[in-house]
Amino acid sequence: MKATKLAEGVYWVGVIDWNLRDYHGYTLPGTTYNAYLVVGSKHVALIDSAYPGQEYQLLERIKDVIDPKKIDIIVANHVEMDHSGTLPLLTKMLPNVPIYCTEVAVKGLGKHYDTTGWNFKPVKSLDKIELGGKTLVFVEAPMLHWPDSMFTYLAEDKILFPNDAFGQHIASCERFDDELGKDVALAHAQKFFANLIVPLAPRVLKKLDEVTKLGIPIDVVAPSHGIIWRSYAADILGAYVNWSHGVAKNKVTIVYDTMHHSTDRMAQMIAEGVMSEGVAVKVCLLKDGRYEGNHRSNIVSDVLDSKAVLVGSPTLQDEVYPTVADFLSYLHGLQPGRLTHKKIGCAFGSQGGHGGAVAIITECLKKAGIETINDGFEIYYRPDSAELKKCYELGQDIARRVKAM
Numbered sequence: 001m002k003a004t005k006l007a008e009g010v011y012w013v014g015v016i017d018w019n020l021r022d023y024h025g026y027t028l029p030g031t032t033y034n035a036y037l038v039v040g041s042k043h044v045a046l047i048d049s050a051y052p053g054q055e056y057q058l059l060e061r062i063k064d065v066i067d068p069k070k071i072d073i074i075v076a077n078h079v080e081m082d083h084s085g086t087l088p089l090l091t092k093m094l095p096n097v098p099i100y101c102t103e104v105a106v107k108g109l110g111k112h113y114d115t116t117g118w119n120f121k122p123v124k125s126l127d128k129i130e131l132g133g134k135t136l137v138f139v140e141a142p143m144l145h146w147p148d149s150m151f152t153y154l155a156e157d158k159i160l161f162p163n164d165a166f167g168q169h170i171a172s173c174e175r176f177d178d179e180l181g182k183d184v185a186l187a188h189a190q191k192f193f194a195n196l197i198v199p200l201a202p203r204v205l206k207k208l209d210e211v212t213k214l215g216i217p218i219d220v221v222a223p224s225h226g227i228i229w230r231s232y233a234a235d236i237l238g239a240y241v242n243w244s245h246g247v248a249k250n251k252v253t254i255v256y257d258t259m260h261h262s263t264d265r266m267a268q269m270i271a272e273g274v275m276s277e278g279v280a281v282k283v284c285l286l287k288d289g290r291y292e293g294n295h296r297s298n299i300v301s302d303v304l305d306s307k308a309v310l311v312g313s314p315t316l317q318d319e320v321y322p323t324v325a326d327f328l329s330y331l332h333g334l335q336p337g338r339l340t341h342k343k344i345g346c347a348f349g350s351q352g353g354h355g356g357a358v359a360i361i362t363e364c365l366k367k368a369g370i371e372t373i374n375d376g377f378e379i380y381y382r383p384d385s386a387e388l389k390k391c392y393e394l395g396q397d398i399a400r401r402v403k404a405m
């Protein structure tokens with residue numbers, strides 16, 4: 001197995017996990033656990049590792065560069081097991097190897113593994129270590145992605161190793177942004193952001209501001225998942241600023257499920273109304289979540305770049321449909337309405353008894369920070385022509401509001 005060279009003495013030695021299809025509710029075409037080897041004249045550092053059980057690829061790629069026993073420094077940017085899972089093996093193989101990580105990570109690793117005898121070297125922001133012609137500088141980055149997270153910066157080569165930040169879940173033979181293509185890479189990064197980073201957006205902006213003020217030039221961004229940004233580093237940094245602010249398109253996302261196609265008819269007519277105003281619309285039937293585009297983790301990508309979100313459900317046992325409940329719970333966790341640029345929303349649906357789904361959805365949208373334009377639109381049984389006309393007008397109303405935002 002081969003390592004990939006980023007710069008003189010700097011190598012990607014990560015793991016390609018071709019078969020991963022679900023990562024805590026996120027559907028993905030595989031991923032990579034990126035680890036990096038930095039070979040200085042005095043020391044050899046391994047930055048991050050891989051998911052438990054993925055040691056083989058990691059060690060084989062290291063062997064392509066150097067005898068793994070020559071690693072005399074480990075940097076653990078993040079405790080989560082996809083980046084620390086091979087530490088138990090590495091610490092056995094390399095007794096007393098110093099492990100540089102945050103103080104919080106020392107405790108976190110101790111909750112994941114038996115770290116008795118591990119040689120921790122806790123670091124703070126701007127602490128540095130010299131490898132001999134290669135200087136590693138640490139920047140604490142709490143909550144990006146966990147309280148223990150930090151970034152590592154390789155000064156001489158201007159490479160930032162930000163762990164989860166700027167990553168993408170994709171398994172591919174390409175290692176660099178310009179090989180995969182800018183648009184594809186950014187689309188995967190946007191999905192990663194929409195599913196994992198959105199609730200952390202204020203911290204992203206603060207951290208980017210802090211890094212900018214440090215005045216450190218960044219030529220390459222080498223995250224812990226997906227491709228490495230070497231040609232479009234400025235693009236991904238800029239994209240993170242826009243996504244963190246919630247910059248969205250003139251676009252409406254309509255998400256719903258249906259029992260006997262009544263809520264479905266409403267969704268179609270709302271979409272027609274939106275389109276009649278020249279505004280983009282994405283319609284997602286949650287029942288078809290097994291298909292890529294309608295999976296909750298893809299829908300939230302559409303939500304992130306939409307100015308408006310409409311959610312529809314029939315009422316079932318005085319509740320929303322189970323698929324809609326799943327989506328609303330996911331949306332609530334992400335809080336996409338609490339970014340700088342606000343989102344508007346509205347609930348709709350059909351009921352055949354007491355109703356209630358529309359009221360539940362309206363409350364859930366508010367809890368996700370989305371400004372509801374009314375109390376929702378709930379109809380009884382099948383939508384008649386007057387009600388379908390109202391749906392069309394609702395779509396037009398939403399689209400006009402979107403254009404005015």
Ligand SMILES: [Fe+2]
Pocket residue numbers: 078080145146164
């Ligand atoms: Fe993580």
Ligand SMILES: [Fe+2]
Pocket residue numbers: 080082083164224225
């Ligand atoms: Fe990760």
